[in-house]
Amino acid sequence: MEVVQMQRRFVEYAASLFREGFLDGQFTQLQQLQDESNPDFVVEVVSLFFEDSEKLLNDLSRALDQQNVDFKRVDSHVHQLKGSSSSIGAQRVKNACIAFRNYCEEQNTDACLSCLQQVKQEYSLAKSKLETLFRLEQQILTAGGSIPIMME
Amino acid sequence: MDMAIEAQFHVLAVDDNLIDRKLIEKLLKTSSFQVTAVDSGSKALEFLGLQEEEQRNHHPQEMEVNLIITDYSMPGMTGYDLLRKIKESSSLKDIPVVIMSSENIPSRINRCLEEGAEDFFLKPVQLSDVSKLRPHLLRRKAEEEEEKPKRNIRKRKTIEESLTHMLMEDLDKFISIEDIFGELNYEFSHKRWKFGS
Numbered sequence: 577m578e579v580v581q582m583q584r585r586f587v588e589y590a591a592s593l594f595r596e597g598f599l600d601g602q603f604t605q606l607q608q609l610q611d612e613s614n615p616d617f618v619v620e621v622v623s624l625f626f627e628d629s630e631k632l633l634n635d636l637s638r639a640l641d642q643q644n645v646d647f648k649r650v651d652s653h654v655h656q657l658k659g660s661s662s663s664i665g666a667q668r669v670k671n672a673c674i675a676f677r678n679y680c681e682e683q684n685t686d687a688c689l690s691c692l693q694q695v696k697q698e699y700s701l702a703k704s705k706l707e708t709l710f711r712l713e714q715q716i717l718t719a720g721g722s723i724p725i726m727m728e
Numbered sequence: 729m730d731m732a733i734e735a736q737f738h739v740l741a742v743d744d745n746l747i748d749r750k751l752i753e754k755l756l757k758t759s760s761f762q763v764t765a766v767d768s769g770s771k772a773l774e775f776l777g778l779q780e781e782e783q784r785n786h787h788p789q790e791m792e793v794n795l796i797i798t799d800y801s802m803p804g805m806t807g808y809d810l811l812r813k814i815k816e817s818s819s820l821k822d823i824p825v826v827i828m829s830s831e832n833i834p835s836r837i838n839r840c841l842e843e844g845a846e847d848f849f850l851k852p853v854q855l856s857d858v859s860k861l862r863p864h865l866l867r868r869k870a871e872e873e874e875e876k877p878k879r880n881i882r883k884r885k886t887i888e889e890s891l892t893h894m895l896m897e898d899l900d901k902f903i904s905i906e907d908i909f910g911e912l913n914y915e916f917s918h919k920r921w922k923f924g925s
Contacts, residue, residue, distance in 0.1 A: 602852050609754050609855070617754060625747050655801065659830050660747040663852045 579721035586712040587724050598705055603665030604726055622706055625664050629699055632657045636692055640685065650688060651680040657695070661702075672698045737865050738762040738791075742772045742798035742810065743828070748851070752797065752828070755858045764793075769805030772796065773813060776820055793823055794865055797849075800829035800836065808840060815844045824868070826861070828853055 593599045610617040632653050639650045658673035676691035713723055739761045743749045749765050756763045766772050776793060796814065800807040807827050814820045824846040829836065837848045846864075849857045 605852070605854060606751075609758055611758075614754070621747060621750055624750060628746055652803070656745060659745050659851065662830060663745075663747050663751050 577715075577719075579716060579719050582712065582716045582719060583721060583724050586709075586716060587726075589709060589712055590726060593705055593709065597667050598702055600665045600667040602663065606664060607726055619710055622664055622710075625660050625666070626703055628660055629657060629669075633692075633696055633699065636695075640689055640692060645683075645685050645688075647680050647683045647688075651677060654680060654695075661699075666699075666702045666706075668698045669695065669702050735866060735869060736760075736762055737794040737862070738764070739795045739797060739861075740772060740775060740793045741765040742767075742769060742796065742802070742807070744768060744799065744802045748799065748828075752853060755853060755855055756797075758855065759858045759862060761795075761858075761861075769798070769802060769807070769810035769813075772798065772810060776814075776823075795824050795826065795846075795861060797826040797828060799851075800827050800840070801831075808836075808843065811840060811843050811845055824865075 590599075594603075606618050606621060614620075636650060636653050636657075639646060639653065654673050654676045658670055658677065661667075661669035661673060672691065672695040676688065676695060679687040679691055716723055739756050741749065741752045741756065741763055743752060743765070744767050746767075749767065753763050753765045764775060766775060776796075778791075796810075798807040798810055805813075807829075811825050811827065814823060814825055821844075825844070826847045826849060827840045827845045828849045828851050830851040832850055840848055847860075
């Protein structure tokens with residue numbers, strides 16, 4: 577495949593992620609912060625996000641599995657996840673967390689478990705889509721091309 | 729003035745969230761700030777206390793913190809608690825503090841501003857927020873520089889007034905005021921007097 581085709585595929589894929597609400601303007605901000613002094617910035621931050629989120633999701637599963645659920649603790653974890661997803665522009669994950677927090681306030685275990693499922697699903701989708709995006713990027717770089725800069 | 733080019737400001741960033749910490753560090757570095765990032769209020773105070781000690785031991789300026797930017801919601805010590813502790817400290821109270829929060833709660837914002845926070849940034853923090861900081865710090869630095877000579881003049885005036893008062897009290901030992909100043913003038917011009925720094 578020619579570099580130009582790869583670049584087009586990349587741009588179209590990225591555009592679809594924004595269009596479908598997986599990513600928002602904050603992701604563009606991250607890309608704009610990447611420069612020669614830190615060429616892997618976006619991948620680094622997103623990798624940290626993956627690591628951190630997986631830990632949080634495990635903690636959440638454990639916390640909701642208790643006899644007496646500590647909703648403050650659950651809320652605190654969701655707050656963290658909401659914060660990090662918001663910071664990297666993972667919009668749908670963030671929105672799922674916002675809904676989750678409302679049920680934490682109500683101390684409704686069943687609703688919380690349902691929210692957790694929702695968040696896990698959104699996270700899973702976001703992860704797979706971002707990994708695809710990075711793969712497309714890497715293909716271009718390997719072929720000697722440059723990554724098209726995304727304008728908001 | 730060369731200040732804009734030379735001025736290196738050191739920012740202490742406080743946030744318990746790993747991703748946010750990495751992000752704020754990048755935002756600050758992109759805006760040419762020197763950054764130290766810590767994950768709690770207590771670590772921030774530790775760093776500031778340590779920095780204070782270094783200054784007492786006359787260590788170079790590299791440790792001096794020019795601005796503190798902290799998240800509001802942190803476990804243990806919140807950003808608000810940290811703000812209060814800083815404003816209560818005689819050595820730290822003049823360091824400007826900026827609060828960050830993901831929640832837009834007017835009463836929270838007001839509380840922080842009333843406690844002396846310089847500004848309040850809504851998360852996720854943008855480059856445009858951070859780039860506001862440099863001109864602000866430069867202006868502050870300029871105002872401080874302007875204050876120095878004024879402070880010196882005031883100090884001098886106070887010393888002159890105390891001296892005059894002391895001399896007047898010993899007036900009976902001298903013939904006239906002109907003589908006092910005449911003698912003093914002689915003393916002053918023939919010896920080097922140093923009045924503090």
